[in-house]
């Protein structure tokens with residue numbers, strides 16, 4: 001199964017068609033379906049095109065909604081606690097979630113690739129995962 005999804009799924013805009021190729025945000029319903037049928041979900045735009053690393057710039061419109069600030073605050077807190085970048089925390093959260101989501105990641109340098117690959121080894125302690133889950 002290969003729906004497009006976002007790292008921070010949006011309960012306020014279910015079914016929103018995203019500008020890139022008719023993709024949609026991952027919904028709770030979709031994630032439940034993936035779990036129930038033992039499927040694997042692959043997700044595009046998990047790094048929001050690099051926006052996590054450029055906090056001074058506005059988020060792309062379709063990823064900016066009333067829950068965004070809360071989610072970004074939780075992400076910043078977890079990143080700081082772990083000494084990991086926001087990108088790495090997002091990827092670790094997706095990979096280790098239930099259901100696990102396989103992020104399709106684009107990079108524009110070897111340093112970015114190394115940073116993303118290191119996320120596969122990043123352990124999210126349960127209390128920090130919970131903090132992120134509760135912000136979604």
Ligand SMILES: NC(=O)c1ccc[n+]([C@@H]2O[C@H](COP(=O)([O-])OP(=O)(O)OC[C@H]3O[C@@H](n4cnc5c(N)ncnc54)[C@H](OP(=O)(O)O)[C@@H]3O)[C@@H](O)[C@H]2O)c1
Nearest residue numbers: 020044045046047048049050053104105106107108112115
């Ligand atoms: N989204 C789609 O509809 C789609 C469709 C077909 C194929 N794809 C492919 O899927 C892959 C993922 O693309 P995506 O569109 O979903 O974008 P994405 O993975 O959300 O964002 C990729 C961008 O994130 C930034 N980035 C990557 N690693 C980083 C790091 N460690 N720290 C900071 N910034 C980092 C880079 O931006 P900067 O260059 O600005 O630093 C990179 O170009 C790409 O190979 C793309 O060609 C995507």
